[in-house]
Amino acid sequence: xxQPTAPAAPPDQAEIDAIIAAHAGLEGPLLPILHALQHxxxxxxxxxxxxxxxxxxxxxxxLHGVISFYHDFREAPAGRQVLKICRAEACQAMGGxxxxxxxxxxxxxxxxxxxxxxxVTVEPVYCLGLCACAxxxxxxxxxHGRVDAARMDALLAEARA
Amino acid sequence: xxxxxxxxxxxKAVGADEVAAAVLAEAEARGVTLDLRxxxxxxxxxxxxxxxxxxxGLRHGFGPMSVADVPALFDDLSAHPRALGAVDELxxxxxxxxxxxxxxxxxxxxxxxQYQAHGGLTGLRRTLDMAPAEVVAxxxxxxxxxxxxxxxxxxxxxxxxxxxxxxxxxIVCNADEGDSGTFADRMIMEGDPFSLIEGMAIxxxxxxxxxxxxxLRSEYPDAIAVMEQAVRIARAEGVLGPDVLGSGRAFDMxxxxxxxxxxxxxxxxxxxxxxGRRGVVRAKPPLPALAGLFGCPTVVNNVISLATVxxxxxxxxxxxxxxxxxxSRGTVTLQIAGNVARGGLFETxxxxxxxxxxxxxAGGTASGRPVKAAQVGGPLGAYMxxxxxxxxxxxxxxxxxxxxxxxAGIVVFDDSADMLAMARFxxxxxxxxxxxxxxxxxIGAVRGVETIDRIAQGDGAAIPLLTDLCETMKxxxxxxxxxxTPYPVMSALTHFPEDFARSREAAE
Ligand SMILES: Cc1cc2nc3c(=O)[nH]c(=O)nc-3n(C[C@H](O)[C@H](O)[C@H](O)COP(=O)(O)O)c2cc1C
Ligand code: SF4
Ligand code: FES
Numbered sequence: 001x002x003q004p005t006a007p008a009a010p011p012d013q014a015e016i017d018a019i020i021a022a023h024a025g026l027e028g029p030l031l032p033i034l035h036a037l038q039h040x041x042x043x044x045x046x047x048x049x050x051x052x053x054x055x056x057x058x059x060x061x062x063l064h065g066v067i068s069f070y071h072d073f074r075e076a077p078a079g080r081q082v083l084k085i086c087r088a089e090a091c092q093a094m095g096g097x098x099x100x101x102x103x104x105x106x107x108x109x110x111x112x113x114x115x116x117x118x119x120v121t122v123e124p125v126y127c128l129g130l131c132a133c134a135x136x137x138x139x140x141x142x143x144h145g146r147v148d149a150a151r152m153d154a155l156l157a158e159a160r161a
Numbered sequence: 162x163x164x165x166x167x168x169x170x171x172x173k174a175v176g177a178d179e180v181a182a183a184v185l186a187e188a189e190a191r192g193v194t195l196d197l198r199x200x201x202x203x204x205x206x207x208x209x210x211x212x213x214x215x216x217x218g219l220r221h222g223f224g225p226m227s228v229a230d231v232p233a234l235f236d237d238l239s240a241h242p243r244a245l246g247a248v249d250e251l252x253x254x255x256x257x258x259x260x261x262x263x264x265x266x267x268x269x270x271x272x273x274x275q276y277q278a279h280g281g282l283t284g285l286r287r288t289l290d291m292a293p294a295e296v297v298a299x300x301x302x303x304x305x306x307x308x309x310x311x312x313x314x315x316x317x318x319x320x321x322x323x324x325x326x327x328x329x330x331x332i333v334c335n336a337d338e339g340d341s342g343t344f345a346d347r348m349i350m351e352g353d354p355f356s357l358i359e360g361m362a363i364x365x366x367x368x369x370x371x372x373x374x375x376x377l378r379s380e381y382p383d384a385i386a387v388m389e390q391a392v393r394i395a396r397a398e399g400v401l402g403p404d405v406l407g408s409g410r411a412f413d414m415x416x417x418x419x420x421x422x423x424x425x426x427x428x429x430x431x432x433x434x435x436x437g438r439r440g441v442v443r444a445k446p447p448l449p450a451l452a453g454l455f456g457c458p459t460v461v462n463n464v465i466s467l468a469t470v471x472x473x474x475x476x477x478x479x480x481x482x483x484x485x486x487x488x489s490r491g492t493v494t495l496q497i498a499g500n501v502a503r504g505g506l507f508e509t510x511x512x513x514x515x516x517x518x519x520x521x522x523a524g525g526t527a528s529g530r531p532v533k534a535a536q537v538g539g540p541l542g543a544y545m546x547x548x549x550x551x552x553x554x555x556x557x558x559x560x561x562x563x564x565x566x567x568x569a570g571i572v573v574f575d576d577s578a579d580m581l582a583m584a585r586f587x588x589x590x591x592x593x594x595x596x597x598x599x600x601x602x603x604i605g606a607v608r609g610v611e612t613i614d615r616i617a618q619g620d621g622a623a624i625p626l627l628t629d630l631c632e633t634m635k636x637x638x639x640x641x642x643x644x645x646t647p648y649p650v651m652s653a654l655t656h657f658p659e660d661f662a663r664s665r666e667a668a669e
Binding site: 056090125127128 | 170171173174175206207209338339340341342343344346347372379380381382383384415417418419420421422423434435436437438439440441455496497498499500501504505506527536540570572573574575578583586590593594
């Protein structure tokens with residue numbers, strides 16, 4: 001959904017316009033458009049701001065206010081893979097905090113950071129609905145439960161390959 | 162050979178897709194004709210991936226399965242190391258009263274034919290023969306209360322929208338399910354999506370709305386995919402659209418994806434988000450029922466509230482109301498999670514005690530250590546110590562015990578849990594997710610983290626400050642994010658004071 005599916009392509013104005021036009025007729029079109037832009041480009045590209053504000057008749061300040069409100073939307077590309085680690089209570093009860101710390105330490109990152117090779121961005125997430133098979137993580141939209149250190153290593157190796 | 166492997170995301174998260182692929186490969190290698198079906202989950206998450214082999218209409222369970230366990234499914238089944246016996250006869254299944262989740266895990270989620278063979282669309286057909294006011298009265302009589310957290314009577318909300326002037330009205334399904342320890346909404350959307358669609362159509366016909374939206378969190382890509390497909394199928398089959406089941410009456414709906422903000426589960430914030438705005442909470446009044454989406458009368462209901470409506474219309478209000486305790490009628494869809502031996506979904510009449518859930522159903526902790534606490538009702542719910550485990554599951558009963566049922570998620574912690582750390586997390590979460598409208602929430606939560614850090618460093622004088630801060634947040638917050646964060650914090654402090662009594666030396 002919100003995960004970039006491909007390395008961010010240079011935003012193409014025609015594609016931006018097409019995405020905006022395809023959703024402009026919806027009731028409350030802004031979030032669907034932002035999701036579609038992020039899906040296509042891996043982030044909401046700067047080049048979309050003017051046409052989007054114009055199409056929806058909102059100011060660029062309003063648009064920026066919306067984008068910045070939501071954790072999902074990013075204005076710059078993420079790593080090639082986004083690893084979301086659940087920080088919420090059920091995962092904590094099963095050692096999720098230690099798992100997350102281990103990953104961040106090993107990659108030398110803070111939350112929201114991206115590895116130097118551009119391979120992986122680590123994001124916190126607050127519950128994936130996998131609380132009965134905790135701890136849980138999501139890698140580019142695919143979910144994993146009962147994740148221990150060994151499983152995490154394998155997922156990271158896969159993500160960086 | 163008929164083999165069922167769940168497509169529920171909890172099953173996938175522990176390898177169901179790999180197991181399904183191995184089943185296909187093994188059947189091919191052995192030249193066995195295979196009918197592989199993907200069901201939703203039964204709710205026994207500790208047994209996932211839970212494979213079922215259907216023999217003479219009886220489904221035999223095997224789990225938790227790994228790829229290595231697959232070949233033996235094609236040999237003598239009674240000797241299979243993962244054999245559990247007939248799934249319907251398992252204790253976990255037999256002890257439940259499955260009304261909302263009757264079909265979940267049983268049928269293929271996107272088969273409208275199987276849905277109907279198991280009672281689906283009966284409620285909607287009945288609705289089409291009734292006056293809207295009669296439908297509303299039926300839902301009111303069932304005693305159904307909102308399962309999203311606040312427990313407001315669903316029928317009364319529908320009545321308000323039904324009575325409100327205006328021709329443009331909306332049904333909005335709150336599928337933001339942000340609470341830790343909850344996954345009932347996800348399970349039903351992935352495992353029985355037509356029940357939600359049917360419930361929304363009934364709501365639309367009753368309240369006089371022709372358009373519905375499901376606001377579904379982006380953290381649930383599998384549920385989004387299933388719901389989108391289900392809506393397309395329902396439209397193609399005439400369940401949705403301008404002529405619902407040939408009645409000449411209209412109802413259609415769209416799936417909308419959230420964007421990672423917990424506060425957008427609050428209904429007015431959700432409406433702002435649907436309209437394409439920042440998800441800031443709106444002051445009430447006006448009630449969304451009178452001025453909701455785009456200023457129009459709007460029913461906002463949780464997934465489980467809406468998905469429960471079809472069975473109420475199918476079997477009648479009384480059948481539903483006959484279950485329960487006090488003013489909590491019908492069934493509660495418990496989600497048992499965290500550090501438990503047996504986690505999953507368990508639907509039962511209100512009235513079961515918390516201790517029964519934690520000790521008997523969940524079987525204690527996964528770690529084998531003693532249970533320390535259970536957080537009920539998500540991140541804004543209280544930590545219940547063992548002394549309170551005799552509290553029966555019911556809205557009023559939990560309220561009286563200083564807790565809340567909320568969306569009925571129960572997260573269990575063993576004795577290694579540090580309740581000061583959990584209190585700190587509650588404040589941190591509130592700070593991260595605050596919509597920013599009220600100062601006690603936006604700033605208070607940040608102060609809360611700092612204050613707890615002082616306590617952690619052995620500054621006992623900061624404890625009264627924390628208590629005061631919680632009072633301020635309770636009194637001065639517009640919504641339950643700021644207003645209820647004191648529940649987990651104060652319950653941790655009150656019931657586990659030893660975790661807050663750190664000496665300075667120990668902290669250093
Ligand atoms: C911070 C916050 C988060 C909430 N999150 C949800 C949620 O994820 N799902 C939900 O159904 N209700 C949630 N609610 C409750 C909704 O505001 C609202 O009461 C509910 O959607 C009404 O539906 P119901 O009557 O069927 O429960 C939340 C409330 C607050 C204050
Ligand atoms: S309590 Fe917090 S989340 Fe709720 S309205 Fe106030 S600032 Fe927003
Ligand atoms: S708390 Fe981590 S998946 Fe729900």
